[in-house]
Amino acid sequence: MDETPSARxxxxxxGLRYEDIPQPVVERxxxxxxxxxxxxxxxxxxxxxxxxxxxxxxxxPADGPSELLASRGSSSPLFAALVNGAASHVAEQDxxxxxxxxxxxxxxxxxxxxxxxxxxxxxxDFIAAVVAGYEAGIRIGEFLGRSHYRIFHTTGTAGALAAAxxxxxxxGLNPAAMLDAFGxxxxxxxxxxxxxxxxADSKPLHTGKAAANGLIAAYLAADGFTGARxxxxxxxxxxxxxxxxxxxxRLTDRLGVRWALAETSFKFHASCRHTHPxxxxxxxxxxxxxxxxxxxxxxxALVHQAAIxxxxxxxxxxxxxxxxxxxxxxxxxxxxxxxxxMGEFQNGFDSPEIAGFRERVAMRLDDEVNAAYxxxxxxxxxxxTRDGRHxxxxxxxxxxxxxxxxxxxxxxxxxxxxxxxxxxxxxxEMDMVLPRLWTIERANHIGxxxxxxxxxxx
Amino acid sequence: MDETPSARxxxxxxGLRYEDIPQPVVERxxxxxxxxxxxxxxxxxxxxxxxxxxxxxxxxPADGPSELLASRGSSSPLFAALVNGAASHVAEQDxxxxxxxxxxxxxxxxxxxxxxxxxxxxxxDFIAAVVAGYEAGIRIGEFLGRSHYRIFHTTGTAGALAAAxxxxxxxGLNPAAMLDAFGxxxxxxxxxxxxxxxxADSKPLHTGKAAANGLIAAYLAADGFTGARxxxxxxxxxxxxxxxxxxxxRLTDRLGVRWALAETSFKFHASCRHTHPxxxxxxxxxxxxxxxxxxxxxxxALVHQAAIxxxxxxxxxxxxxxxxxxxxxxxxxxxxxxxxxMGEFQNGFDSPEIAGFRERVAMRLDDEVNAAYxxxxxxxxxxxTRDGRHxxxxxxxxxxxxxxxxxxxxxxxxxxxxxxxxxxxxxxEMDMVLPRLWTIERANHIGxxxxxxxxxxx
Numbered sequence: 001m002d003e004t005p006s007a008r009x010x011x012x013x014x015g016l017r018y019e020d021i022p023q024p025v026v027e028r029x030x031x032x033x034x035x036x037x038x039x040x041x042x043x044x045x046x047x048x049x050x051x052x053x054x055x056x057x058x059x060x061p062a063d064g065p066s067e068l069l070a071s072r073g074s075s076s077p078l079f080a081a082l083v084n085g086a087a088s089h090v091a092e093q094d095x096x097x098x099x100x101x102x103x104x105x106x107x108x109x110x111x112x113x114x115x116x117x118x119x120x121x122x123x124x125d126f127i128a129a130v131v132a133g134y135e136a137g138i139r140i141g142e143f144l145g146r147s148h149y150r151i152f153h154t155t156g157t158a159g160a161l162a163a164a165x166x167x168x169x170x171x172g173l174n175p176a177a178m179l180d181a182f183g184x185x186x187x188x189x190x191x192x193x194x195x196x197x198x199x200a201d202s203k204p205l206h207t208g209k210a211a212a213n214g215l216i217a218a219y220l221a222a223d224g225f226t227g228a229r230x231x232x233x234x235x236x237x238x239x240x241x242x243x244x245x246x247x248x249x250r251l252t253d254r255l256g257v258r259w260a261l262a263e264t265s266f267k268f269h270a271s272c273r274h275t276h277p278x279x280x281x282x283x284x285x286x287x288x289x290x291x292x293x294x295x296x297x298x299x300x301a302l303v304h305q306a307a308i309x310x311x312x313x314x315x316x317x318x319x320x321x322x323x324x325x326x327x328x329x330x331x332x333x334x335x336x337x338x339x340x341x342m343g344e345f346q347n348g349f350d351s352p353e354i355a356g357f358r359e360r361v362a363m364r365l366d367d368e369v370n371a372a373y374x375x376x377x378x379x380x381x382x383x384x385t386r387d388g389r390h391x392x393x394x395x396x397x398x399x400x401x402x403x404x405x406x407x408x409x410x411x412x413x414x415x416x417x418x419x420x421x422x423x424x425x426x427x428x429e430m431d432m433v434l435p436r437l438w439t440i441e442r443a444n445h446i447g448x449x450x451x452x453x454x455x456x457x458x
Numbered sequence: 459m460d461e462t463p464s465a466r467x468x469x470x471x472x473g474l475r476y477e478d479i480p481q482p483v484v485e486r487x488x489x490x491x492x493x494x495x496x497x498x499x500x501x502x503x504x505x506x507x508x509x510x511x512x513x514x515x516x517x518x519p520a521d522g523p524s525e526l527l528a529s530r531g532s533s534s535p536l537f538a539a540l541v542n543g544a545a546s547h548v549a550e551q552d553x554x555x556x557x558x559x560x561x562x563x564x565x566x567x568x569x570x571x572x573x574x575x576x577x578x579x580x581x582x583d584f585i586a587a588v589v590a591g592y593e594a595g596i597r598i599g600e601f602l603g604r605s606h607y608r609i610f611h612t613t614g615t616a617g618a619l620a621a622a623x624x625x626x627x628x629x630g631l632n633p634a635a636m637l638d639a640f641g642x643x644x645x646x647x648x649x650x651x652x653x654x655x656x657x658a659d660s661k662p663l664h665t666g667k668a669a670a671n672g673l674i675a676a677y678l679a680a681d682g683f684t685g686a687r688x689x690x691x692x693x694x695x696x697x698x699x700x701x702x703x704x705x706x707x708r709l710t711d712r713l714g715v716r717w718a719l720a721e722t723s724f725k726f727h728a729s730c731r732h733t734h735p736x737x738x739x740x741x742x743x744x745x746x747x748x749x750x751x752x753x754x755x756x757x758x759a760l761v762h763q764a765a766i767x768x769x770x771x772x773x774x775x776x777x778x779x780x781x782x783x784x785x786x787x788x789x790x791x792x793x794x795x796x797x798x799x800m801g802e803f804q805n806g807f808d809s810p811e812i813a814g815f816r817e818r819v820a821m822r823l824d825d826e827v828n829a830a831y832x833x834x835x836x837x838x839x840x841x842x843t844r845d846g847r848h849x850x851x852x853x854x855x856x857x858x859x860x861x862x863x864x865x866x867x868x869x870x871x872x873x874x875x876x877x878x879x880x881x882x883x884x885x886x887e888m889d890m891v892l893p894r895l896w897t898i899e900r901a902n903h904i905g906x907x908x909x910x911x912x913x914x915x916x
Contacts (some may be wrong), residue, residue, distance in 0.1 A: 007731050010472060024708065030749070036668045048683055048684075051678055051681045051682065051683045052678070052683075055674065055677055055678060055681070058534070058677070059518070059519075059534040059535065059536040059537070060517070060518060060536075060679075061517075061518065061519050061533070062519075076516070076517040076518070078517040078518075079517070082835055096491070119900070121459045150692050150694075151699035151810075152699055156645075165573065178491065180658070183652075183653060183656075183658055183660065184659075184660065184663060186650065187614075187648060187649055187653060187660045187663065187664065188648045188649075188667055189648055190645060190646045190647055190648040190692055191638075191645055191646075192644065192645045192686070192689065192695055192699055193640075193691050193694040194644075194645070194686035194692040194693070194694040194698075195641060195645060195685060195686040195689075195690060196690075197692070197693075198641075198684070198685075198686050198687050199682045200638070200641055200684040200685050200686050200687070201642075201683045202642065202679075202685060202686060205642060205645065205646070205678070206645065209646055209671075213667075219513055219516070219517075220509055220510070220513060221507075221658075222503070223509045224509065225509045225656075225659050225663075226506075226656070226658040226659045227505055227653060227656075227658050227659070227660060228650070228652040228653040228655075228656050228658050228660060229656050229658070230652060230656075231650065231652050233655075234652040234655070235652070235827070236608075236650055236651040236652040236654070236655075237650055237652040238650065240609055241609035241610055241650055241700065242699065242700070265821070278577070282750070293731060296591065315839075318661040371525075387611075421583075428796075430895065
């Protein structure tokens with residue numbers, strides 16, 4: 001095999017064995033899996049997700065080997081990946097890798113779970129596939145770079161290849177076939193940020209389709225369907241067409257030595273990750289200075305450029321989902337409630353108090369924050385109190401980052417909260433489900449994660 | 459509704475009625491439909507197409523309301539669009555619109571037929587939907603421009619929106635919902651040329667996925683799934699991300715007055731359209747000067763830049779499909795046989811005679827040809843004979859262009875030839891099928907086009 005960056009990355013993904021993965025990385029993969037399950041369940045009942053699920057029911061088989069987590073139905077792997085992928089990202093509670101600005105869980109787990117259930121894969125192979133998906137997808141996101149992210153939703157684009165890596169690993173693709181799968185995934189890769197200014201429903205479509213398209217690429221490659229061998233770095237590949245600062249060296253950065261999965265952050269607030277550093281800094285400013293919302297005159301969030309690009313267009317959010325991309329709304333909820341969770345957004349994103357606070361929040365590009373981004377997401381705010389004080393606060397590692405991560409207890413509680421919020425499962429059911437999730441790597445065969453429909457206590 | 463270019467184009471596609479379409483345009487739409495059926499049947503038995511069909515059989519329902527033309531099976535509309543779309547483009551015999559460098563039939567008809575059969579639409583509604591797909595897709599291809607086509611396969615990208623327009627028209631989307639469908643289609647739009655240098659299988663994947671993705675967008679929009687309202691011209695839309703010369707004025711160019719469908723060319727040779735002008739010019743040079751292949755020392759094809767971009771990397775074709783992107787191979791077959799059809803490529807693309815001729819063919823950028831492109835595809839060759847003569851020839855309208863179009867008899871014969879070549883149907887079956895195709899606009903309900911499996915004479 002030619003030793004192009006794409007080929008080296010594909011060979012790594014195809015060859016990764018459970019035994020090669022350091023134990024802390026395995027454990028973090030399980031953490032991320034459990035955390036993801038919460039996000040997939042949180043999508044239940046959300047209008048765009050239910051529309052995608054209805055489409056799957058109309059176009060796909062009535063049942064199959066792969067589970068639809070929120071509805072507890074089943075279908076073929078393709079539709080399970082599509083529906084679970086759509087569900088996973090809509091609550092904005094799924095994980096994120098800072099350096100690549102990529103949400104791996106929402107695309108990797110739906111594809112991996114669908115194939116693992118269809119093939120009755122072992123928990124160890126499932127974990128190896130998931131790690132392959134994270135390692136590939138994160139490096140591809142880094143390769144595509146900041147210029148890509150200005151226009152494209154990296155989770156949709158790099159996500160198709162991440163899903164292909166995970167699905168392909170579970171299908172036992174050899175390195176050449178994995179490279180074919182990368183080619184077919186990359187030539188399907190899509191997702192534009194344009195939807196955001198209209199508060200349109202595209203985000204769950206991006207994750208659902210990335211998971212499904214990567215899965216398609218892997219199954220086709222298993223049957224001998226060939227793809228471009230340099231879909232990433234080639235002269236007519238993704239980097240050439242969809243980036244102006246693509247760096248092929250990132251594709252193979254310390255493969256097998258650096259574990260990018262372990263750099264992935266959990267989301268604590270239920271909003272776009274670009275709001276989190278400032279949210280944590282605001283919380284710190286209020287705690288350190290014993291402030292309430294009524295004390296605050298105005299807030300300036302000192303941010304990186306990508307925060308301005310993504311959040312800037314959202315000036316008066318029209319929906320819960322769009323509010324999660326409003327810096328002013330998120331900081332308002334933090335100021336009012338000390339938290340910005342699912343319930344706070346759902347129940348009051350446009351209350352007079354929050355809408356009024358929102359108008360008093362500005363974003364400003366900060367040189368230090370911007371220079372550190374995307375490797376580090378530093379939080380800085382400057383605020384003026386109503387009684388004339390100027391207060392600044394700073395958080396080096398926002399809550400959920402590897403340096404300030406969630407404990408297993410916090411993840412467990414987060415997942416229970418998400419399932420309860422969406423009514424995807426009641427507490428007794430989650431008592432049954434969570435131990436199964438936490439021990440996934442010891443499963444002989446990956447089976448259904450959720451109780452059968454109607455089987456649990458009411 | 460806001461009167462953006464995207465909104466105006468969506469409103470046109472949603473509102474187009476059969477009665478609004480001039481009769482010559484209706485007739486040309488029927489010509490293109492019959493011509494397309496030949497290409498869809500020609501995909502039968504071609505390895506990558508059969509892999510896609512096997513994937514559909516594995517992931518989709520065992521039968522459904524929509525027909526799989528080549529296999530005479532059926533499935534849900536999604537898989538019918540996918541499989542027929544993959545089949546339609548692989549023989550390189552489907553139509554092309556010069557100005558947009560877009561192959562409308564391969565993406566529009568698979569989506570339209572799948573929905574029309576599912577909804578038992580009338581022939582008139584089918585024709586209106588097809589015209590909507592052509593008119594939208596061609597203008598979107600023109601909007602994306604030459605810079606887009608250098609990296610992206612316009613038939614994959616613009617094709618998703620063309621398919622959405624056709625499917626959306628059949629689903630009765632109102633203008634706002636059609637705009638949503640455009641948004642969801644555009645944010646799924648993909649397809650990179652990188653596969654070509656590896657002779658990889660991506661081209662049928664592009665057309666199959668464009669048809670399927672457009673269909674997804676339309677069904678989602680019918681259920682209220684929203685999309686970006688300026689997916690084409692917006693600051694984070696397709697033009698911004700995937701083109702450097704996007705021109706929004708092209709999106710609404712003389713809607714309802716200019717019928718872009720009627721500008722579409724039929725393919726006569728079984729090769730990439732970029733080879734056709736030079737192929738016709740070589741044929742003219744040989745006929746006018748009474749030359750045989752043995753008389754020819756060398757040939758220079760005087761071409762537009764896109765021909766060099768697309769065909770340039772193909773120096774020693776490794777497969778029948780890649781040979782269709784080799785200028786030298788195509789001209790060699792013309793020189794040897796007077797034609798470059800399916801049989802000539804299949805049986806001798808790499809014979810010593812053709813491979814030897816191929817080495818004596820060069821491409822050179824020609825200012826006049828390049829300036830006229832893409833509105834006109836002028837063919838020019840200069841050749842040196844073995845006995846020392848310098849001969850030039852020129853064709854203003856390559857065979858199949860509107861100024862030099864195929865007659866209905868020629869289309870009928872082409873379709874019969876393609877069906878026979880792929881063994882998708884025998885002559886007696888095509889005697890039954892072709893009258894049904896030629897009268898499609900008079901059907902009360904669009905039903906199956908092909909005889910049931912095994913129903914025809916053997």
